Amino acid sequence: MSARVTLRLFAWVRERAGYGERVLEVGEGETLGLLLERLAGEEAVWAELMSEADRLRFACNGEICADLGVVLADGDEVAIFPPVTGG
Amino acid sequence: MSVTIHEEDFDPWERLRLLSRLWDEGRAGALASFIGVARADEADGVAVSAIFLEHYAGMTERVLGELEDEAARRWGLLATCVEHRVGRVDVGCPIVLVGVLSERRGDAFAACRFLVEELKSRAPFWKCEERTDGTRHWVEGNN
Numbered sequence: 001m002s003a004r005v006t007l008r009l010f011a012w013v014r015e016r017a018g019y020g021e022r023v024l025e026v027g028e029g030e031t032l033g034l035l036l037e038r039l040a041g042e043e044a045v046w047a048e049l050m051s052e053a054d055r056l057r058f059a060c061n062g063e064i065c066a067d068l069g070v071v072l073a074d075g076d077e078v079a080i081f082p083p084v085t086g087g
Numbered sequence: 088m089s090v091t092i093h094e095e096d097f098d099p100w101e102r103l104r105l106l107s108r109l110w111d112e113g114r115a116g117a118l119a120s121f122i123g124v125a126r127a128d129e130a131d132g133v134a135v136s137a138i139f140l141e142h143y144a145g146m147t148e149r150v151l152g153e154l155e156d157e158a159a160r161r162w163g164l165l166a167t168c169v170e171h172r173v174g175r176v177d178v179g180c181p182i183v184l185v186g187v188l189s190e191r192r193g194d195a196f197a198a199c200r201f202l203v204e205e206l207k208s209r210a211p212f213w214k215c216e217e218r219t220d221g222t223r224h225w226v227e228g229n230n
Contacts (some may be wrong), residue, residue, distance in 0.1 A: 011141055011213035012225045059211075062146035079143060079211075085226045086140070086171065086212025087123055087183050087203060 002027060003074035005035075010081035013056065017045055026072045032058060033068030035078075049080075057081055088159060090151040091170045092142065099170070099184040106168055106186045115165050115188050119195035121203045123183040125176045133218045138182065140173045143211035147171075150210045158187070158202055162194040169202060171212065 007022045014020045026035055036053075039046040049056070058065040059079040060072070072078065091097075099122050109115055128135045155167050166188040176182055185202045189195040207229050214226040 008143070010143055010211070011215070059143075059146065062143075062149055079146070081143070081211065082213060082225065082227070083229070084207075084209065084211050085214045085229045086142070086210050087207035087229065 003072065003076075005072050005074075005076045005078055008077060008079040010079065012082060013049065013080050016049060030072055031068060032060065032065060032070050032072060032078060035072060036068065055082060057083055088152070088155045088166065089168045090148050090155065091168070092144070092147060093170060093172050094174050096176075096180050097170060097172065097184075099181050102168055102170055102184055103186050106166055106188055109166050109188055114190060116190050117192040117195035118186065118188050119192070119199040120184065120186040121199055122181055123203075125178050125180055125182055127178045128216070130216060130218065130224060133220050133222070135216045136178060136219050137217040138176045138178075139215040139217060139223070140171075140176060140182065141213045141215070142171075142173050146211050151206065154202055154205050154209070157205075158198040161201070162187075162189060162198040164189045164194065164198055167198070167202065169206065171206075171210070173212070175217070 002025045004023055005026055007024055009017050009020050036050055040050040060070050061077055103120055107118060125138045151169050158164060164187055168186045170184040172182050185199055187195045187199045216224045216226060
């Protein structure tokens with residue numbers, strides 16, 4: 001059974017991708033890392049973005065992900081953005 | 088404890104006046120504050136005319152609320168406020184205000200610094216410089 005997650009992008013990641021939000025289907029047990037690998041295999045912009053993964057930060061449901069092993073569930077919100085620069 | 092995200096310019100002095108009203112209760116002995124302002128920086132020989140701030144609504148408020156809670160636990164504060172602009176901020180206008188009210192100055196200084204530094208490294212805001220030559224540039228690093 002597939003699940004749907006919302007992908008949110010911010011700052012230059014949003015501009016490079018050309019959108020700020022997108023709903024994606026994910027397979028059962030699919031991790032954030034596997035989802036990003038799949039996107040990079042299917043879309044040139046994601047291949048490019050993931051080649052600079054060290055410049056990206058990841059959050060799942062508003063919590064920073066220390067690694068990409070988090071298993072995605074239906075309704076999750078995944079966010080990808082550069083290191084923060086507020087204040 | 089209060090967290091406010093402003094989409095328009097805000098008056099940090101008005102917010103500090105609100106915080107200072109708690110002086111009337113007689114327990115407070117110190118108010119420390121930090122105001123961050125959009126600076127007329129020069130980047131690559133071109134002046135910055137404004138800063139555009141983007142944020143991750145929802146996560147921002149939660150992270151800032153957690154920081155206030157942590158500061159209150161560590162330093163036993165009487166009150167705090169954290170205010171942050173989003174959207175286009177002209178040079179010379181406030182971006183961020185942190186205010187801390189406590190019984191003693193040591194706690195007020197330490198908690199104010201903690202809130203500012205943790206906000207800068209953990210709260211999901213991103214700055215984009217708008218330059219006088221019409222170009223835009225996402226800021227990297229956060230000194």
